[in-house]
Amino acid sequence: MREYTMMRWLFIFARMAMGGIFLLAGVPKMLNPHGFSEMVYNYLILPDPLVNIVALGLPALEVVCGVALVLGVFTRGASLIVAVLMVSFMVAIAYTRIIGLDIACGCFSVSPEDAAAGGSAWTLVRDATILLLSFVVLVGAFSKGQDPHKL
């Protein structure tokens, strides 16, 4: 029986939490790609031909990474992708604040009622917290103590 240290439990908790967060974020967007594509377009970051590709691909990536993190498979790859995604999301939200867009975030929901959350300082604080968590997951996944027999 393997002896788990406090740190190891922390890493496992962070990994499962992060996986859960990405599943919560990915599934609603996957169920409503039409609504989500509107939100992707509203950020005015991507050229028109890429909007729907991202609106269809990003939720799938979030779901696959979420499942991987919850199950504890492919954790190195998933944690790296998740950290990069979090940084990209924060850059996108900060960009909307800089150019003065008042748009829905499209972070966890595709409902227009979420409009007030878009680009707000609260969204940035929330994402910074999740980003911090993703770094914990990253460190856990790449630390030597990670189950060597797991993928």
Added chain:
Amino acid sequence: MHTGTLFQIVVIGALSVALAVCVNVFRPDPLPWVEDWTGKRLAAYDPGTTLAPRDAIAAWERDTLFVDVRTPVQFADGHVPNAINVPYDPFDFGFEAAALAAIPRDVPVILYCDSISCTKSKEMAEFLAFSGYNNVLVMPDGLVGWQEADGPLTDGAEGQGGSAQ
């Protein structure tokens, strides 16, 4: 990067593409993979009621009245010089009376909000047309398009609430 990590990233990417394609193909209402978004947004406006930023700048140089329908906070951060701020907020009970009082009927007005992302100026134009205004134009590209076309900006809160011009 560790080879195993790269392999994991490739597998996760491939699985995501497969999942995205499968879910979209089997949806009753699949999303087209490529769409002309800007064209689609512009098509939502009544033909003849919109102005490109470049034409809006020319109108501004001829002292046309601009109405900024964004929030007072956004207005204070920067707006078209001499514009008045009449926030579009259909959930505010006083909104209709305030808008009708602030926006003159006898001169042409140009409405704008953030960008092509935002529908407030379009909705305000529809409300004004319904209220009998027939001199209302919209700049769908909003303040983002205005700045991209090198239109001038002023900050500060003068013109707030449509009280000054």
